[in-house]
Amino acid sequence: VSHPWLAVILGVLLTAPPTLAQEPADPTSPISPLAMNLRPAEFRISDRVILVRDERMVQTHFTLVVHAGCLDEEPDCRGVAHYLEHLLLVGRNPDHTESAFRFFSDGYANGWTSHKATAFTHRIAPRRLEQGGPMADLERLFAFYANRLRSFEVSAADALRERNVVLQEYQLRTGNNPFGRFGVQLEQVLLPHHSLGQSVIGSPDTIPALTLEEAQHFHARWYVPDNITVVVAGNLDPEAVRAVTARTFGAVEARTLPPRAGREAPGIEPGRFSLTVTDAQVKRRTVRYTKLVRIPEETRNIRNARLLLANFLASQLAGSPNDVLVEGQSVTDGISAGVIRHLPGLYRIWLSAEPTPDTSPEQLAEAMRSYLDGLASRGGFDTTTLERLKRRFAADVAMANLSGERIMNRVVDWVANGDPYDSLADFPLRVAAVTPDDVTRLLTLLAGPGRELTGILLPETTAERRVP
Amino acid sequence: MILYRPLLHSIVLLLAIVLVRSAASAQQGGNSLVIHEGRTPRGVRYAFLPQPFEDRVALSFSWWDGFAQARPGQELLGRLSVAWLQAGTERLPEGQFREELRDDQIRLEFGTGNRTTGGSLTAPPEKLHLAAERLREVLVTPALSERALARLRRRHASNFEQARETPGTLARSMLIELLAGESPFIPEEAGASVQLRDAERLGRPEVEAWRQAVLARDSLVVAAAGRSTEEAIVAAIDRAFGELPEQSNLPLPPNTTFRRDVRTIVIERPVSQTSLVLGGGSSLVWADERNQPLSGIALNAFATGPTSRLFRAVRDELGASYGSTAALPMIGGAARYLIVSSSVDPASAPQALAVIRAEYDRFRQEGLTPTEFEAARARLVNGLEEQARRAGPASALLRDLLRQGRNAAEGPAVLEHLRHRLTREEVNAHVRERWPELPLTTVIVAPSAEGLAADCVVRRHEEPERCLVSR
Numbered sequence: 001v002s003h004p005w006l007a008v009i010l011g012v013l014l015t016a017p018p019t020l021a022q023e024p025a026d027p028t029s030p031i032s033p034l035a036m037n038l039r040p041a042e043f044r045i046s047d048r049v050i051l052v053r054d055e056r057m058v059q060t061h062f063t064l065v066v067h068a069g070c071l072d073e074e075p076d077c078r079g080v081a082h083y084l085e086h087l088l089l090v091g092r093n094p095d096h097t098e099s100a101f102r103f104f105s106d107g108y109a110n111g112w113t114s115h116k117a118t119a120f121t122h123r124i125a126p127r128r129l130e131q132g133g134p135m136a137d138l139e140r141l142f143a144f145y146a147n148r149l150r151s152f153e154v155s156a157a158d159a160l161r162e163r164n165v166v167l168q169e170y171q172l173r174t175g176n177n178p179f180g181r182f183g184v185q186l187e188q189v190l191l192p193h194h195s196l197g198q199s200v201i202g203s204p205d206t207i208p209a210l211t212l213e214e215a216q217h218f219h220a221r222w223y224v225p226d227n228i229t230v231v232v233a234g235n236l237d238p239e240a241v242r243a244v245t246a247r248t249f250g251a252v253e254a255r256t257l258p259p260r261a262g263r264e265a266p267g268i269e270p271g272r273f274s275l276t277v278t279d280a281q282v283k284r285r286t287v288r289y290t291k292l293v294r295i296p297e298e299t300r301n302i303r304n305a306r307l308l309l310a311n312f313l314a315s316q317l318a319g320s321p322n323d324v325l326v327e328g329q330s331v332t333d334g335i336s337a338g339v340i341r342h343l344p345g346l347y348r349i350w351l352s353a354e355p356t357p358d359t360s361p362e363q364l365a366e367a368m369r370s371y372l373d374g375l376a377s378r379g380g381f382d383t384t385t386l387e388r389l390k391r392r393f394a395a396d397v398a399m400a401n402l403s404g405e406r407i408m409n410r411v412v413d414w415v416a417n418g419d420p421y422d423s424l425a426d427f428p429l430r431v432a433a434v435t436p437d438d439v440t441r442l443l444t445l446l447a448g449p450g451r452e453l454t455g456i457l458l459p460e461t462t463a464e465r466r467v468p
Numbered sequence: 469m470i471l472y473r474p475l476l477h478s479i480v481l482l483l484a485i486v487l488v489r490s491a492a493s494a495q496q497g498g499n500s501l502v503i504h505e506g507r508t509p510r511g512v513r514y515a516f517l518p519q520p521f522e523d524r525v526a527l528s529f530s531w532w533d534g535f536a537q538a539r540p541g542q543e544l545l546g547r548l549s550v551a552w553l554q555a556g557t558e559r560l561p562e563g564q565f566r567e568e569l570r571d572d573q574i575r576l577e578f579g580t581g582n583r584t585t586g587g588s589l590t591a592p593p594e595k596l597h598l599a600a601e602r603l604r605e606v607l608v609t610p611a612l613s614e615r616a617l618a619r620l621r622r623r624h625a626s627n628f629e630q631a632r633e634t635p636g637t638l639a640r641s642m643l644i645e646l647l648a649g650e651s652p653f654i655p656e657e658a659g660a661s662v663q664l665r666d667a668e669r670l671g672r673p674e675v676e677a678w679r680q681a682v683l684a685r686d687s688l689v690v691a692a693a694g695r696s697t698e699e700a701i702v703a704a705i706d707r708a709f710g711e712l713p714e715q716s717n718l719p720l721p722p723n724t725t726f727r728r729d730v731r732t733i734v735i736e737r738p739v740s741q742t743s744l745v746l747g748g749g750s751s752l753v754w755a756d757e758r759n760q761p762l763s764g765i766a767l768n769a770f771a772t773g774p775t776s777r778l779f780r781a782v783r784d785e786l787g788a789s790y791g792s793t794a795a796l797p798m799i800g801g802a803a804r805y806l807i808v809s810s811s812v813d814p815a816s817a818p819q820a821l822a823v824i825r826a827e828y829d830r831f832r833q834e835g836l837t838p839t840e841f842e843a844a845r846a847r848l849v850n851g852l853e854e855q856a857r858r859a860g861p862a863s864a865l866l867r868d869l870l871r872q873g874r875n876a877a878e879g880p881a882v883l884e885h886l887r888h889r890l891t892r893e894e895v896n897a898h899v900r901e902r903w904p905e906l907p908l909t910t911v912i913v914a915p916s917a918e919g920l921a922a923d924c925v926v927r928r929h930e931e932p933e934r935c936l937v938s939r
Contacts, residue, residue, distance in 0.1 A: 038521050056521050058854050090784075099784070101774035105839070106846035109774065125850040161787030164813060169790040171741035172811050176635060204740075280738060283629040315570070316563030323563060333619045354626065388571065395573055399592070402523035 040404040042411070043238040048225065049245045050411055050421060052233035054404025059107075060124040060134045060234035061408055064145050065416050067229070068222030069116045070200040071262035077195035079166070079202020082113040084215040086162050089120070091154030093147050103144065104137065113200050115342075116263075117416040120145070124234075135240045138232065142248035145230075149223050149252050159212040167207045175204060178281040179457070182288075186455045189275050190292060194266040196342055224255040229415045233408035263418075265346035268294050270449040276361075276456040286457040287361045289368040290350040293450035295442070297345055302445075304430045305438040306339055306347065308389045312381055313337040313351075317388070319381055321351055324371055331359045331367045339446070349446050361456040369452075376447035380439040390432055397428045503866065504698045505875075510710040511685050515866045516701045517693040519859055525593045525694030526859040527600075527704065528867035530586035531716070532687040535678050537583070537652035537800065538719035542674060544655055546580040546682075548620060549675045554578055555616035558609040562616065565605075574599045576606065581656060583721060583801030584871065585682055589708070590860050593695045600704035607683060608711050612672065635737060635913035636811060639745040642911045642932055643807060644799070646729045647749050649936065652722055653800035684716035685709060691866030694859030724802035725749075731923035732910040733935045738928065742817040742914040746824060747807040748904025754802055757872055761848070761886060762898040763796050763804075768844035769836045770794050770828075771808065775843060777831055778810070781823050788816035792824070796903075806904050818919040821910070829906050835896025849887065 040054035070077035089100045089111055100120070101109050108123040124137045154162075174180035184199055191197025202210065230249070232241060297303055314337060316322040321337045332353035339349045349372065355364040380386075400406040414424045504516040536545035554576075556562035569576060572595050578587035591599035631637045641658035648654060688709060692701045726749020752763070771778040771794035778792035792810035799805060808828065812820040836844065855861040917925040924935035 056857065058857065059850065099774065105775050105843040106850060108847075108851075125846060126853075164787040165783055165790055168741065168788065168811065168813055171813075172790050175740040176811070178633075281633045283633055284626045315567060317567050320563075327561070327563060333622055357622070392570060399523060399573065 039402060040233075040407055042407060043241075044421070045238065045242050046245050046250070048228055048249065049230045049232070049241065051236060051238055051241050052231065052404050052408045052411065053236055053238065054233060054407075055235045057234045057404045058126050060126075060138060060236065061232065061405065062122040062124065062138065062141055063231045063408070063412050064120045065229045065231070065412060066118045066120075066223055067116070067227045067415075067418065068218070069114050069118055070198065071115045071195050072222055072260060073195065073218065073262070077115070077198035077200065077202075077262075078206035079200070079210055080214050080218050081118055082201050083163065083166055083207075083210045084218050085111040085113045085118050085120070086166055087154050087159060087212070087215050088148055088152055088219075090158060090162050091152045093144070093152060095147060096144055100144065100148075103141065114416065115196060115200055116418050119412065119416060134234055134236060135244060138236070138241070139244045139248065142230075142244050146248040146252050149225060149228070149249075152219065154212065156212060159215075163207065163210055166201065166210070167204070170199075170201050170204065170207060174199065174201070178279040179286065182277055182279070182286070182455065182457045185277060186275060186288060186290065186453060189273055189455075190290060190451060190453050191266065195262055196266070196346075221258050224257060225249060225252045226254060227257055229421065231408055231411050231415070233404045263343060265294065265343040268292055268346075268451045270451055272452045272454075274365075274454045274456070276458065278458045278460045280460040282457055282459045284354050285361050285459070286352065286354055286455075287364045287368070288350065288352040288455040288457075289365055289372075289452070290348060290455070291372075291446070291450045291452045293347050293349070293446050293448060294345055295347050295445045301430065301434050301438040302442050303341060304427075305434045305442045306341055307431055308386065308393070308434055309380070309439060309442060310339045311389050311393070312385065313339060313349075315389075317381070317385055319375070319378075319385070321368075321371060324374075325351075325353070325364075325367055329367055330356060331364050332356055347446060361458070365454045365456065369454075373447060376443040380436065380443045383436050386434070386436055386439060390434070393431055394428065504701075506702075508702045508706045508710075510706045511714065512688050512690055512705050512709055513870060514690045514692065514702065514705055515870055516691070516696075516698050517862055517866060518696065518698070519694050519857070519862065522694045522857070522859045523592075524590055524859045525596050525692065525696040525701075526591075526863040527589040527603075527690055527692045527701075527708075528586065528860075528863040529588070529688060529690045529709070530584050530867050530871050531682050531684070532583065532718055533580060533585040533682050534583040534719055534721055534801070535681045537656075537722060540652070542670060543652055544624070545670050545674055545678055546585060547656065548617075548624065548670055549678045550578045550580045550585060551620050551624075552612055552617055552675060553606060553610045553679075555613065555620070556611035557605040558611055559605060561611065561613075565602075569602060572598060572602075574602060576603060578606075582798050583653075586867070588860060588864060596696060596700055596704050597707065600707040603708040604711065607709065612675070614672075617671065635739050635741070635743040636745070636809060638735065638737075638932065639743045639911040639913045640807065640809065642733065642735070642936075643745050643747050643909060644805070645936055646731075646733070646909050646911070647726050647747060647805050648724060648799055649727065651724045651800055653724070657797075657799055680713065681717040684713045686714060687716040687718065688712070689867060689870035691863045691870055693862035693866060721802060722800060724800045726803065726805060729909045730907040731935075732912065732921060733924045733926070734912045734914055734917035734920050734922040735926040735932050735935075736915065736917055736928050737913050739913060739915055740814075741811045742814045742912060744810045744812060744817065744821055744824065745807065745911045746809075746828070746908040747805055748908045749803065749805045750796060750904055751902050752796065752804040754798075756902070758874075759898060759902075762890075762895050763902075764848050765841070765844045765895050766831075766836065766899045766903075767794050767796065768848055769840040770831050772844075772847075775840075777827050778808075778824065781827050782810055782812070782820055786816055786820060786823060788812045788820045806908070808908070814915055817912070817914060818921075821912070821920065825906065825908070828908065832899055832903055832906070835899055836892055838892060841892040841895060845886070845890070 038056055040052055043051040043053060045051050069081050073080045089109070103109055103122060104124055106125040109121065111118070111120045122141055124134065127133055127137055174184060187197045295302060313321055321335045325331050325335055326333065332355055335351060335353040337351040339347060341347050351368045353364060355361050400410060411421065411424065415421055505514070507513055533546055536542045539545070556565050560568065573592050574595060575590040576587070589599050589603050644658040645654060690705050690709070770776055771792055773779060778794065782789045782792050789810045789812045792808065794806065794808045796804040796806055808824060810820060810824060856865060912920055914920060926932050926935055
């Protein structure tokens with residue numbers, strides 16, 4: 001870092017609670033910084049409940065994150081966690097005989113499942129004080145999910161019908177989408193023996209075999225008070241939320257969590273693989289280059305360097321994939337790229353693009369590989385670019401700190417990825433401290449031994465393809 | 469998600485009302501907040517909603533268009549022009565220009581559709597002037613490089629070709645062609661049936677002609693919202709748009725009339741899920757936009773979310789679909805058509821189709837129940853209120869209001885009506901009288917036509933156009 005003190009000051013500013021992130025303002029001026037009393041603030045209500053208070057929010061937002069997803073299925077990922085998400089929303093409790101989808105007829109409800117977590121989200125419409133205000137609705141919702149942690153009931157007929165809904169969801173997103181199908185095939189080659197290589201939702205083979213008993217078993221193992229985080233956001237009084245938490249989730253009996261065998265990063269068998277698929281539903285050629293690498297995280301800045309590298313790969317900055325492969329070599333008209341940390345010690349770097357008419361898929365794939373090798377051999381990007389990326393990140397964080405919804409989403413994303421809430425506070429500080437050496441080290445490791453896969457998706461009749 | 473956009477876009481009046489209310493509730497110290505309206509020194513019509521509680525400032529702008537649609541064979545000119553305009557400026561190539569915007573947290577987007585071209589500009593309040601300068605660059609000194617044009621042509625061609633293979637998009641495109649096949653806006657709306665060769669002929673002369681005709685000050689409206697002052701907004705508007713020609717040169721708006729085609733068309737394709745798309749032309753035209761909140765409430769009750777009729781009937785009871793949607797999109801900025809879509813289990817497709825038709829018939833005949841009406845009204849108003857307190861969406865809503873030539877001052881009375889005096893009977897009468905009658909035109913993409921009572925079948929290796937004309 002050219003100015004280490006700057007990074008430290010920046011980090012301190014960014015890691016302060018959002019309410020302290022900017023200078024005090026004159027609230028009467030329409031263009032002065034946002035008035036202090038209007039800035040959102042985070043409150044840790046309990047070990048498992050976080051409140052983002054924003055007096056400007058009209059609706060109340062609720063997300064319950066269960067820290068269990070497809071990676072926690074046994075023996076491997078077949079879609080049980082996702083099926084349970086559906087069942088929990090459509091199932092009934094003795095105290096609530098309607099689907100949770102319709103918990104508030106004038107609100108919004110949904111759920112989602114990932115490899116690491118399952119989440120249930122609700123948006124509650126504003127309620128006048130004579131109707132009990134927002135806390136009355138929130139208490140109903142807290143009580144509902146506290147009961148769902150204890151048990152849930154769903155009829156066999158409902159469970160069977162919902163299983164077909166899940167299958168239709170799969171068909172909508174993946175089965176009927178050639179690019180989705182291609183992605184599934186690539187993952188199975190890349191990670192053939194690990195749940196990370198399986199689709200969270202399952203497959204046409206596994207979904208029809210899902211049973212209510214499997215879902216109930218998963219529920220009994222993972223839907224326990226110590227394995228959830230609730231994030232609420234709105235114009236709410238922290239003390240009132242604390243009291244409601246104690247009355248609802250606080251009354252649920254604790255249970256012991258089983259060991260998380262599925263969270264161990266798999267061993268990677270290094271090698272270079274390729275998969276070419278033709279599909280009648282495809283009219284454009286696609287090349288996806290992916291590489292999985294085991295990376296020891298001896299320092300945390302390897303992990304934080306990943307964020308800046310990902311931002312660089314997605315940019316159009318000098319030396320980015322767009323700059324080199326689109327503008328420089330003209331092997332594609334547009335490219336997407338990124339680097340992901342799947343699990344501690346397991347990273348993936350990838351590029352995806354359509355070749356230009358004069359470029360073969362194989363040429364594009366080779367250009368992608370060469371680009372990444374070149375990036376690593378050059379040591380990444382220069383100090384100026386690194387500082388530019390850090391300034392952008394800092395500005396984004398500062399802007400997000402002014403919005404209750406964005407803070408809430410940041411917290412949900414963080415905890416759903418399996419990271420402790422408390423480690424979020426100094427994340428910007430850690431990013432601000434990333435050095436060019438950290439980026440170089442990460443790139444060197446990414447260029448090392450790993451499992452490389454070049455996937456090519458082609459129209460069934462390439463020769464007949466019309467290109468103007 | 470795509471189908472929500474026309475719905476939200478359409479309920480401009482309600483939103484404008486909500487804007488007034490939202491702004492009032494958020495003000496500091498009880499000062500009355502107003503939407504400032506007027507013309508800038510350079511003659512641009514504008515409106516501005518001050519939002520001292522917001523962290524950004526946003527400008528949304530719109531020109532009348534329809535230039536390309538008046539030129540047979542050039543229907544895609546507007547789309548191509550808007551994309552080309554954003555591909556860098558004389559000062560900086562595309563990539564560097566975009567990265568510079570990113571450094572300054574400025575977001576700049578353009579779009580075209582429904583006989584308008586427009587966009588939005590969002591920036592931190594202290595960078596409003598800089599953002600306006602960047603927008604000026606795009607409008608006045610775009611790079612317009614031949615390389616970028618070639619790239620855009622290829623991207624468009626690739627997207628259109630792929631869209632034709634996407635079952636839901638193909639079915640929707642066919643439906644639009646069946647309903648409004650005479651409209652010059654068909655290529656813009658029905659993405660899967662575009663004549664690619666026409667786009668190949670478009671180049672610099674056509675794009676320059678489009679710029680001269682469309683991007684002028686007289687047909688431009690700009691709405692702003694966020695943390696700023698009227699003075700700063702007016703200065704920014706004239707900075708960005710002040711150098712454009714004063715006079716536009718637009719064709720008369722074309723008429724859009726819907727055909728009534730009650731056939732069921734099945735396109736056989738090797739798909740794992742059957743796409744059902746049903747629709748019909750409504751009697752709702754541009755002049756009816758003030759009544760669009762009534763359709764918004766009805767669409768909400770019929771097909772939006774888990775409390776809706778279609779969710780309960782097709783997903784909850786049949787288990788045949790992950791979800792269904794309904795919308796009343798506008799074509800050519802002139803008239804609205806109904807479109808109901810559901811992707812269903814092929815084994816349940818005949819049953820799902822019958823259920824959707826029966827539910828639509830019942831909904832149109834009987835209308836919303838009191839419970840449905842209250843919930844849908846609250847959902848719509850609350851959701852819009854949430855959007856309206858953010859600078860970006862608020863400015864877009866105000867812009868659409870200006871585009872309609874409306875006055876925001878009428879808002880409070882209408883809001884009062886919608887919140888407290890609008891009756892279920894009014895909404896039900898609107899649905900009964902203005903939404904299309906049964907039978908609806910039906911287009912299905914399925915692995916087999918068997919059991920679907922098709923009037924025309926497109927076999928696997930046939931082109932869908934064979935069923936466009938009634939036989």
